[in-house]
Amino acid sequence: xxxxxxxxLWEIFVRSKNGLEHRHFxxxxxxxxxxxxxxxxxxxxxxxxxxxxxxxxxxHITASNPEHNGELFEPAQDKVYRHPTFYDLPDEVKxx
Amino acid sequence: MKxxxxxxxxxxxDNSLILGQRLGELCGHGPSLETDIACTNxxxxxxxxxxxxxxxxxxxxxxxxxxxxxAMLRKEREYFNLLLVEQPNANFAYTIGRQFLFDVYHxxxxxxxxxxxxxxxxxxxxxCVKEVSYHERFSSDWIKRxxxxxxxxxxxxxxxxxxxxxxxxxxxxxxxxxxxxxxxxIGVDVTKLKEGYYKRVxxxxxxxxxxxxxxxxxxxxxxxxxxxxxxxxxxxxLQYMQxxxxxxxx
Amino acid sequence: xxxxxxxxxxxQFDERILRDEKIEPKDWMPEKYRKxxxxxxxxxxxxxxxxxxxxxxxxxxxxxxxxxxALLAKxxxxxxxxxxxxxxxxxxxxxxxxxxxxLHTGKAKYSSIFNYPTVTWADMGAIGWLVDGAAIINQVPLxxxxxxxxxxxxxxxxxxxxxxxRQGFEIMLKLANGSPEQKEMAQDALNRWWWPSLMMLGPxxxxxxxxxxxxxxxxxxKTNDELRQQFIDQTVPQANILGLSIPDSDLKWNEERQSYxxxxxxxxxxxxxxxxxxxxxxxxxxARVGAWERGEWVRDAAMAHAEKKEERxxxxxx
Numbered sequence: 183x184x185x186x187x188x189x190x191l192w193e194i195f196v197r198s199k200n201g202l203e204h205r206h207f208x209x210x211x212x213x214x215x216x217x218x219x220x221x222x223x224x225x226x227x228x229x230x231x232x233x234x235x236x237x238x239x240x241x242h243i244t245a246s247n248p249e250h251n252g253e254l255f256e257p258a259q260d261k262v263y264r265h266p267t268f269y270d271l272p273d274e275v276k277x278x
Numbered sequence: 279m280k281x282x283x284x285x286x287x288x289x290x291x292d293n294s295l296i297l298g299q300r301l302g303e304l305c306g307h308g309p310s311l312e313t314d315i316a317c318t319n320x321x322x323x324x325x326x327x328x329x330x331x332x333x334x335x336x337x338x339x340x341x342x343x344x345x346x347x348x349a350m351l352r353k354e355r356e357y358f359n360l361l362l363v364e365q366p367n368a369n370f371a372y373t374i375g376r377q378f379l380f381d382v383y384h385x386x387x388x389x390x391x392x393x394x395x396x397x398x399x400x401x402x403x404x405x406c407v408k409e410v411s412y413h414e415r416f417s418s419d420w421i422k423r424x425x426x427x428x429x430x431x432x433x434x435x436x437x438x439x440x441x442x443x444x445x446x447x448x449x450x451x452x453x454x455x456x457x458x459x460x461x462x463x464i465g466v467d468v469t470k471l472k473e474g475y476y477k478r479v480x481x482x483x484x485x486x487x488x489x490x491x492x493x494x495x496x497x498x499x500x501x502x503x504x505x506x507x508x509x510x511x512x513x514x515x516l517q518y519m520q521x522x523x524x525x526x527x528x
Numbered sequence: 529x530x531x532x533x534x535x536x537x538x539x540q541f542d543e544r545i546l547r548d549e550k551i552e553p554k555d556w557m558p559e560k561y562r563k564x565x566x567x568x569x570x571x572x573x574x575x576x577x578x579x580x581x582x583x584x585x586x587x588x589x590x591x592x593x594x595x596x597x598a599l600l601a602k603x604x605x606x607x608x609x610x611x612x613x614x615x616x617x618x619x620x621x622x623x624x625x626x627x628x629x630x631l632h633t634g635k636a637k638y639s640s641i642f643n644y645p646t647v648t649w650a651d652m653g654a655i656g657w658l659v660d661g662a663a664i665i666n667q668v669p670l671x672x673x674x675x676x677x678x679x680x681x682x683x684x685x686x687x688x689x690x691x692x693x694r695q696g697f698e699i700m701l702k703l704a705n706g707s708p709e710q711k712e713m714a715q716d717a718l719n720r721w722w723w724p725s726l727m728m729l730g731p732x733x734x735x736x737x738x739x740x741x742x743x744x745x746x747x748x749x750k751t752n753d754e755l756r757q758q759f760i761d762q763t764v765p766q767a768n769i770l771g772l773s774i775p776d777s778d779l780k781w782n783e784e785r786q787s788y789x790x791x792x793x794x795x796x797x798x799x800x801x802x803x804x805x806x807x808x809x810x811x812x813x814x815a816r817v818g819a820w821e822r823g824e825w826v827r828d829a830a831m832a833h834a835e836k837k838e839e840r841x842x843x844x845x846x
Contacts, residue, residue: 187831188625189310191618208681209615210312211624213423213834220416221312224319225608229688248555302587302596305603306580307815309823311611314580318604325597332593346592370826426836427829434825512588519591519649526707528591528649528699 190239192218194226197234204236212237283396284338285358285455286465288348289501290391291331292359295349297380298324299512304367313370316416320377323409330402350520354503354510358453361500362445364508368438371424371431375438378417382478383449385414386471395463418482425486432487439483440491447496449475456501534558545745550676553619561745564738565675566620567636568747570627573613574638576606578631578812582646583655591649598695599652605692609685616677632817634804639663641728643806650703650710650717656696657766658718658725662759664693666729669749697766704770711771718767719775726790727798729756735795760788 189211195204207226212218218237226232246254262268271278301321308314332345339348362380367373388410391403424435450472452460459465480490499505519528529537538558544551551557580603587603590596614624630636641659646652667689670682703714730736730752742748750758760779767774778791800806 188623189827189831191615208612208684209618210611211310212312213830214837216419217830217834220419221316224316225312225611228315228319228604228608245554248552299588302600305587305600306577306584306607307819307822309819309826311577311607311614313823313826314607315604315611318600318607322597322600322604325593325600329593329597349593370823420830423830423833424826427831427833428825430825431829431832515588518589523591523707523709526591526710528595528702528706 189213190241192222192237193240193243194218194222195236195238196222196226196232198231199233204234207231209240215239280338282455282458283464284335285453286459287331287335287338287399289358289453289455290387291328291335292357293363293380293384294324294327294331295516296357296359296509296512297363297376298322298328299516300363300365300367300376301373304373309370317373320413320416323406323413327402327406327409330405334398334402346520350517354505354513356503357505357509357513358503359500359505359509360445360448361497361506362442362448364500364506364512365442365445366508369434371434371438372442374417374420374424375435375442377413378421378482379439379442379446379479381410381414381417382482383471383475385410386474386478387466387468390466390471394465399464421482421488422486425483425488435486436488439488440493443491443493444495444497446475446479448498448500451498451501453501542744545674549674550679551674552676560741561675562620564741564745564747565678566617566622568742569613569617569678569681570622570630571637571639573610573617573627574631574636575642576610576613578638578642578816579659580606580610581812581815582642582644582808583652585646586649586652589649590652595652595699602656602692602695605688608688609681612681612684613678616675616681619677628820632813632820634813637802639728640798640801640806641724643801643808643812644720644724645808648713648717650700650713651721653696653699653703653714654717654721656692656694657700658696658721658763659728660689660693660696661763662725662728662755664689665755665759665762670747672746672749674746700770700772704772714770715772718772722775723793723797724801726756726759726793727795727801729759731795731798757787760790764788 190213191209192212192215193209194207196207197204207222210218210221210225212221215237218239219235222235222237227235298321301317301324305314305318305321308317328349329345332348335348336343336345360380362376365372365376385407388403388407392400392407394400394403421435424431426432450468452468456465456468460467483490497506537556541551541556541558541561551561583599583603583606587596587599590599614627617627618624627636631638646655664686667682667686671679671686673679673682700714700717703710705711733739733751733753736752739748739751743751764774764779776791778789780789781787782789801809804810
């Protein structure tokens with residue numbers, strides 16, 4: 183196997199139509215951002231799936247550690263007062 | 279039948295047909311999956327164009343020939359594509375060089391064809407110009423990558439450009455059908471594209487740190503049906519099924 | 529980590545999968561889960577890209593422009609699917625280049641059906657109809673597999689592949705309803721691709737090494753024999769529609785089982801091909817390795833150019 187530098191990995195985000203957010207579609211290899219955009223266009227929008235593309239080199243993404251999921255996310259579980267169903271309203275109030 | 283219009287359309291469509299065929303050969307054999315997918319996309323665009331042109335040509339011919347008959351049942355002297363597009367995929371530099379030298383021309387040509395007095399042709403051009411503008415971006419980016427990349431790639435890209443250069447002058451030759459079509463406001467006067475073409479090509483070559491070849495010796499003939507030895511082999515693949523099993527539906 | 533801790537983590541892990549929770553790349557996972565996934569996903573990816581070759585072989589000779597664009601698009605999809613699957617592997621910390629290396633040195637396997645030659649146009653029909661048909665049976669349940677990136681890749685693959693089998697069946701249908709010569713071509717292709725397609729669903733259950741573990745991890749939802757039976761049961765009626773005959777004299781409807789009984793599969797042939805001695809194994813590898821080696825200077829050049837561009841940008845900024 184060659185020891186030369188391989189093309190880095192990029193994460194691809196596609197907006198499928200205006201009004202929707204960019205969504206993670208997958209990844210691919212490219213030498214730079216321009217090529218990543220071109221490749222993303224050819225790989226991930228062959229069937230008319232997109233109107234806008236974002237590319238981010240994978241190494242620039244910082245992910246939370248699942249081992250910390252307890253402290254990160256569980257404290258939000260019992261904060262029921264953040265949800266509308268927490269509040270009791272008489273039936274006469276139909277929409278609120 | 280409008281003989282000149284028919285021939286004029288073949289002249290345009292055959293370029294896409296033969297180049298599409300050449301790119302199709304590469305599918306599965308390119309330098310990376312990403313480039314394979316990209317080159318196939320270009321090939322698919324070109325074949326899509328071919329179908330639009332030949333469906334129109336079949337209508338003009340007015341006999342019972344179909345798009346496939348026109349694409350696959352002519353003899354070698356009856357194909358009018360440029361010599362440039364039939365050149366082989368000797369290596370990726372040739373593939374990119376051929377694509378680039380054609381794309382710059384193709385884009386300029388289609389931009390003009392959009393103004394054609396023939397509404398079908400202008401509509402086809404209108405659709406294709408977007409595809410080809412992407413092709414041109416793709417191939418000029420790759421010219422820059424290979425020209426500027428490594429010593430080895432620079433040499434390979436330069437060699438390919440040097441070898442293919444001899445086929446560029448033909449892009450601006452006119453056949454009789456061309457001249458008639460230009461006079462009727464249907465065709466594109468390719469002689470007027472020449473200056474802009476070499477300007478754009480030089481610009482990209484320079485950005486790619488490549489030399490513009492100085493050779494003044496050019497090949498011609500494709501537009502009149504006189505081809506390089508390569509075309510016969512392309513046709514033997516392209517026509518194999520139609521020739522071996524005549525008059526069948528697929 | 530102590531062995532006891534690992535056992536407890538493994539237990540929690542298994543329970544998560546049992547609850548239909550997905551496993552994501554950074555989650556803790558047993559080493560065996562990771563290895564098995566890299567093996568299966570990369571095998572799958574390799575199959576897609578080696579699978580481009582037998583069909584790619586007919587792109588330049590497709591009999592009509594309509595068939596040509598369909599075939600090109602299909603082979604292109606296979607490149608795309610290979611790419612999605614390699615990407616899924618990469619989430620487990622193994623690079624595409626390493627995986628290629630495993631393929632090129634023969635350490636990794638790919639679906640052995642692609643080691644058969646495509647000798648006539650009808651083979652494009654038979655591959656789409658039978659090989660993609662068998663592949664779909666394998667792949668649809670994987671859309672719900674436990675490893676998130678694999679499941680997501682498979683959802684995309686299955687969505688895109690829905691035209692592949694139809695494309696193949698349509699080719700067969702045209703041939704079967706065409707001239708006697710065309711019908712003969714279709715029958716010949718069915719004769720040659722039928723048995724390899726059955727083999728493609730893997731060795732019989734008693735010979736299959738990975739089944740139990742894979743079931744637990746939802747890498748497999750049905751056994752090879754169940755999948756094979758499903759494939760036969762759904763394909764025989766399709767062959768009847770085509771008016772072609774399945775090349776198996778023992779094939780017959782079993783009223784009691786509500787399934788087809790079928791003849792003995794030549795497993796010697798299967799193992800011969802798996803071990804690298806099929807008609808096209810060497811050719812296929814030569815093509816893949818050749819493409820990779822011929823492309824090296826291109827990939828290096830593109831990388832070098834990107835680095836130079838970056839340097840120039842930095843210098844300008846200073």
